[in-house]
Amino acid sequence: xxxxxxxxxxxxxxxxxxxxxxxxxxxxxxxxxxxxxxxxxxxxxxxxxxxxxxxxxxxxxxxxxxxxxxxx
Amino acid sequence: xxxxxxxxxxxxxxxxxxxxxxxxxxxxxxxxxxxxxxxxxxxxxxxxxxxxxxxxxxxxxxxxxxxxxxxxxxxxxxxxxxxxxxxxxxxxxxxxxxxxxxxxxxxxxxxxxxxxxxxxxxxxxxxxxxxxxxxxxxxxxxxxxxxxxxxxxxxxxxxxxxxxxxxxxxxxxxxxxxxxxxxxxxxxxxxxxxxxxxxxxxxxxxxxxxx
Numbered sequence: 001x002x003x004x005x006x007x008x009x010x011x012x013x014x015x016x017x018x019x020x021x022x023x024x025x026x027x028x029x030x031x032x033x034x035x036x037x038x039x040x041x042x043x044x045x046x047x048x049x050x051x052x053x054x055x056x057x058x059x060x061x062x063x064x065x066x067x068x069x070x071x072x
Numbered sequence: 073x074x075x076x077x078x079x080x081x082x083x084x085x086x087x088x089x090x091x092x093x094x095x096x097x098x099x100x101x102x103x104x105x106x107x108x109x110x111x112x113x114x115x116x117x118x119x120x121x122x123x124x125x126x127x128x129x130x131x132x133x134x135x136x137x138x139x140x141x142x143x144x145x146x147x148x149x150x151x152x153x154x155x156x157x158x159x160x161x162x163x164x165x166x167x168x169x170x171x172x173x174x175x176x177x178x179x180x181x182x183x184x185x186x187x188x189x190x191x192x193x194x195x196x197x198x199x200x201x202x203x204x205x206x207x208x209x210x211x212x213x214x215x216x217x218x219x220x221x222x223x224x225x226x227x228x229x230x231x232x233x234x235x236x237x238x239x240x241x242x243x244x245x246x247x248x249x250x251x252x253x254x255x256x257x258x259x260x261x262x263x264x265x266x267x268x269x270x271x272x273x274x275x276x277x278x279x280x281x282x283x
Contacts, residue, residue, distance in 0.1 A: 006128045007132065009132075010098065010132045010135070010136060013094045014136070014139075017094055018090040021086050021089055022081070
């Protein structure tokens with residue numbers, strides 16, 4: 001009976017520590033969504049322009065919450 | 073499917089860490105129980121029950137060590153393999169602290185088995201062998217603090233303090249307190265001292281000097 005209690009106790013302790021470790025696990029860093037870059041834009045008359053695109057300040061961030069469905 | 077699951081959530085890595093922490097905690101509690109038994113701090117009546125728990129916790133701790141090693145051997149990132157987990161010095165990563173952990177595991181197995189061969193090997197060798205539990209605790213703590221990724225910096229110090237303080241206190245109590253099996257002073261009254269010792273040294277000298 002003592003062995004049974006020891007096994008139960010150890011198993012619960014293992015699961016408790018496992019849960020804490022899984023909960024506090026650092027998530028992988030999210031990739032930067034909008035970074036500055038250059039884009040080649042073709043004009044109407046055939047000319048091409050190099051346009052530098054800046055990263056927007058209000059970038060999206062990693063979240064576990066899903067986006068709301070658009071209304072309408 | 074197993075590969076996909078392990079890459080999404082590192083199950084084996086988390087299991088290895090959790091089992092290692094629980095194994096060391098069980099080893100510490102078993103050591104504390106053994107010290108409490110030897111000093112009889114918990115009383116004489118419950119000695120048999122506590123000895124049983126002492127033995128059971130050592131086996132349970134060793135089972136956790138087996139789980140710890142198996143999870144590490146099967147971990148797809150660490151890629152230790154069973155030889156590196158069983159043989160000290162064969163680990164491809166931080167060989168010395170990992171070897172300390174392997175040595176701790178083998179000592180724990182020897183201590184757990186020693187309970188079952190106690191009558192065969194005799195009480196005195198069994199007690200001497202039991203001193204290896206201090207080595208297992210020290211080497212295991214070294215292993216935990218050096219390769220345990222959960223025990224870095226402040227957390228490691230707190231963990232070491234929580235685990236070591238009761239053990240150190242019990243060791244000091246064991247050293248300072250009289251041993252339960254130690255022989256007491258004889259209760260038979262000492263024979264009356266010879267009269268010469270009651271005399272003043274000068275008088276004694278006078279008696280010794282021939283007239």
